[in-house]
Amino acid sequence: MSAVYDAIVIGGGQAGLASGYHLKRKGLRFVVLEANDQAAGSWPRYYDSLKLFSPARFSSLPGMSLPGSPNGYPLKQEVIRYLRDYTSRFQLPVKTNQRVTEVRKNGDLFTIATSTGEVYRTKSVISATGAFHNPYTPDIKGREDFKGRILHSSEYRNPEPFIGQRVVVVGRGNSAIQIGVELAEVSRTSLAVLRPVQFVKQKVWGQDLHFWIKLVGFDTFPFWRFGKKVPVSGSVIDLGQYEEKLAAGKPDQFPMFTSFYADGVVWQNGTKEPVDAVIFATGYRPSLTYLGSTGALDAEGRPLQVAGVSSTVPGLYYVGLEGQRSFASATLRGVGPDARFVVKRLLRHITQ
Structure with missing residues (x-):
């Protein structure tokens, strides 16, 4: 019979590592199960030029600061190295290549099965896989007829494959703008948006925007305590003259197209335009199918949870759900406080 853990963390990204940190501080017996070959979450799958939208001093996991300038904006590879070093420094018990396929509740214990045939037993479970494993692409009329390339931003790496092409990026968030601006340097790129892009300044009165968000307490305000949904910002942080570049038409932006046709897209005014590729920067949806038999999810697969x-x-x-407890939840700066809160609740459960 396999040993029984106090807790098992599913997912070895930033949310899972923050959870592991707090579990270890409490002296609990636990393991972190990571589906991939390294504990870096979704970061290796992001586009090459990605950089954080918040400076390093506001973007660290508990117990260890991001290296480099506190006011710098770490790049993708710097974050990946940081997560690896974090795992090593705190000697977190991460088991890689352990994709969880099913969680079952048997009395007071959970049984967890993985794709390798391993079976684990535990008193509690922290689901830390977040929402970045299930890219969302809207179903748009004529998609099956389009002969060009359709991809989600999670599949985009760099502009090289799109040099000289006509590209449409769907979305108006930070990722859509970063990708669109980058592509506009080498291709004819437009943003397709439901509403015009709105910007907020990166620095206000000489300080990064996140300094003020933290100072006034908005970043960690506990909306959940008042039964309120955490608001989602509809504005883009202007990290690199993005507003100026959009104003210059690099990229330009148009109201969302209504449909595809064989060679391209049909804009709202009825104009057909040939297009080589459409990139959907349209976010993600929860993917927690391994919890399907537990009764933990609603009819749409979303977790039934509070904080x-x-x-x-x-x-x-x-840990790692967007808007879980605060505006910062699901970010590097937000998963630490969320994990601390959850581990306190977990400790009460296993000791009662």
């Missing part, structure tokens, strides 16, 4: 504590399955917790 990271399951509403229907005692002993089940979450």
Whole structure:
């Protein structure tokens, strides 16, 4: 019979590592199960030029600061190295290549099965896989007829494959703007948006925007305590003259197209335009199918939870959900406080 853990963390990205840090501080027996061959979450799959939208001093996991200038904006590879070093420094028990396929609740214990055939037993579970494993692409009329290339921003790496092409990027968030601006240097690129892009300044009165967000308490304001949904910002942080470049038409922006046709897209005014590629920067949806048999999810597959504590399955917790407890949840700067809160609740559960 396999040993029984106090807790098992599913997912070895930033949310899972922050959870592991707090579990270790409490002296609990736990393991982190990571589906891939390294504990870096979704970061290796992001586009090459990605950099954080918040400076390093506001973007660290608990117990260890991001290296480099506190006021710098770390790049993708710097974050990946940081996550590797974090795992090593705190000697977190991460098991890689352990993709969880099913979680079952048997009495007071959970049984967790992985794709390799391993089976684990535990008193509690922290689901830390977040929402970045299930890219969302809207179903648009004529898509099956389009002969060009359609991809999600999660599949985009760099502009090289699109040199000289006609490209449409769907979306108006930070990733859509970063990708669109980068592509506009080598291709004819437009943004397709439901509403015009709105910007906020990176620096206000000489300080990064996140300094003021943190100072006034908005970043960690506990909306959940008042039964309120955490608001989602509809503005883009202007890290690199993005507003100026959009104003110059590099890229330009148009109201969202209505449909595809064989060679391109049909804009709202009825104009057909040939297009080589369409990139959807349209976000993600939860992918927690491994919890399907536990009763933890609603009809649309979303977790039934309050502040990271399951509403229907005692002993089940979450870290890394967008808007879980605050505006910062699901970010590098937000998963630490969320993990601390969840581990306190978890400790009460396993010791009662």
